[in-house]
Amino acid sequence: MKTVPLARPVRSALAAMLALELAACSVVGMKRAPSSPDSGEVIDCTSSWTLPLADMGGAVITGSAAVLLLSQASSEDNDPDGSPTPYRVAGWSSLGLAVLFIASGAYGTVQRARCQNAQEQGIGPARPQWKEEATPPPGSLGASCQADEECGDDLVCDEPMKTCVPPPAPAGGDPAP
Secondary structure: OOOOOOOHHHHHHHHHHHHHHHHOOHHHHOOOOOOOOOOOOOOOOOOOOHHHHHHHHHHHHHHHHHHHHHHHHHHOOOOOOOOOOHHHHHHHHHHHHHHHHHHHHHHHHHHHHHHHHHHHOOOOOOOOOOOOOOOOOOOOOOOEOOOHHHOOOOOEEOOOOOEEEOOOOOOOOOOOO
């Protein structure tokens, strides 16, 4: 049986695809949420889309490479002794890598959803409780107004801000008690 060496560009493409699989793998990079966390436990898990999206991008790239390599292989005739062409081997390898990328991306998506769910249910780190600013009752200090009549007896409606404020102090002397 005759062995046909892979063309240099095909070997380089396969090496690049393997490096991508190892570098952007959600299975390796995702930090999982615990399956049964204690109440109030601070959860340190990955809630980012970065790794699953990188895996899906890798699936698109390797899947496209598989299509190109397999189409090149189908345009060439097989060797008379029945051995597959180097492009066919590289194409099937690329297709296998695309399937691994898809599986890794699906795993990362599930783990991200578990982490996000744990954090939303309050199991994870404490989230800040935002409180609305209290609105003063009508006619009191700081309440909104359009005219002096809308403010209390000892307040006036401030013109630029349209809020009830104390009247200005008389100029030059001590303020009235």
